[in-house]
Amino acid sequence: MTEPSTSVQQESVERPEGGERRIRVAVVFGGRSEEHPVSCSTAASVLTAMDRERYDVLPIGITREGQWVVVPDDPEPLRLTPSNTPEVPAGSAEVVVPLKAGDSILHSFESGTVPSVLGAVDVVFPLVHGPFGEDGTLQGLFELADLHYVGCGVLASAVMMDKHYMKVVFESAGLPVGPYEVVTDRQWRNDARAALARVEKLQFPVFVKPCRAGSSFGISRVDTPGELAAAIEEARRHDPKVIVEQGIDGREIECGVLQGHDFSEPRVSELGEIVVTGGHDFYDFNAKYIDESSVQLSSPADVDPAVRQRVQEIARDAFEAAGCEGLARVDCFVTPDGEVLLNEINTMPGFTPSSMFPVMWAATGLDYPDLVDDLVQLALERATGLR
Incomplete structure (x- = not known):
């Protein structure tokens, strides 16, 4: 964890009387991709779940044009609903991320004025889905800044974002994929x-x-x-x-993976299954985020114990083959004869409490606030710089 090195940093986080300094977490969301509203909705859930007695939270939104701005610590306007498509609004002041090793102080800069100090950050929780966020670009910025951050590193994020090279990696590791x-x-x-x-x-x-x-x-x-x-x-x-x-004739079965603490092996969740109804041909955007009544998320999935073990083995192997860190959701197909085929990895899966990744971990015994806490702790454990 990056410790404060100046009086400005030390003053940026309140201390409960007689207590320890709270861990400062920058929750970054929005972004330039089409998944901007989904990212905002994910951030709303994480902001709601974070323990404010333990964490000092700094919400930072990225507009569709790429401007970084400090946003109010209010999750409600960020929720994606049939009547609300959330957006990060542009601001007059722009957040500046440090690029010097060992400097974790964020500033807010407005043209023609002296930059103001937002303070030091211990860990970044990036919740930006899709290109310019989940694809290694944002992770590269955090690496340059020597910042601890939640989730996969540059290589795993970039390769797993590209479904072509993802399959190349899986095939080279001997993992089963479809044509x-x-x-x-x-x-x-x-x-x-x-x-x-x-x-x-x-x-x-x-x-x-x-x-x-x-x-x-x-x-x-x-x-x-x-x-x-x-x-x-x-x-x-x-x-x-x-x-x-x-197309694969089979059930879509998913498994959540979390990095192990202190160099232990990755942890796997109970399995989940998505059943789409209501006129949707597959699990499309509307089924995922708008017409949620047409989707049934079941966890633990009702599968044979041997299939359960095989899916979990493939999920753990895929996580390792991709060089993932932090978290990932691994999606598989299970055919009628019990064959398991690996479909894809998502390195920043849907992360609202009703999304499959948190649902599977809740079924495993790790509820949503504890899952958020676990990911922050994993980020603080990871080394920064070359490793």
Whole structure:
């Protein structure tokens, strides 16, 4: 943990009389990706859950244009509901993150004025989903600043954000994945017909996805070859590189993974299952965040003990193969004959109390506030700089 080194830092966190200095946590959310509202909603849940007797919380929002601003410590306007799509508002003062090793003091800067001191930060809790947040870019900034932060490092964040290279890593580690094809921007522009011919060799239905997007943006289920081109164009609106995955006849079973404390092995949760109803073809954005009544999240999942053990083994192995830290949600398919296929890892999964990752850990015995606390403690344990 970065200890205060100046009187300004020491004054930035109140001390209960006779008590220890509270740990100062910067909760960072919003961002430039399409998942901006989801990130705000995640932050609302974390801000609500954090123990203010133990933690001094500094909420920092990133606008869609990339401006960092201090926002009020009020979670209610940040909640994503059918009637509210939250946004981080632009401000006149901008937060400046230190880039000098050993300097954990944040400043607020407004053009034409002297920068004001926001104080030192012990750990950053980044809740930015998608590109420019979950993909290693934000993590690289924290590494440059020598700041402790929650979650995976630069490499794991970047590779696991790209569904193509994610599968390359899994395959090289001997982990089972389903059939897929990748269509790059160059391939599509130069010879779309050849790209379609490759994809059409997969068994239908297939799922067409942007390689580097989340929250089911741009994903289409395709039942016939004639629908492929339009689905690829839709995915390309979100990312010029597209992955097409063969549909798997099976149940979608998930497992949460937490890094072990003090160099112990990763911990795995009870399994969870998502059952989508209400006219949704798959677990799309509306099913996840708007029409939640159409989704049933079940944990512990009703699976055979041997399947449970296999999913947990694959989840732990995938976490290790990717070099993950902190947390991850591992998504698998279980076929009718009990085969387990690894679908993907999410390094900053949905994190509201009703999201699958916290639901699975609650079923394992770790409730939401304790889960938030566990992640902050893991961040404080991790080394900064080269390791």
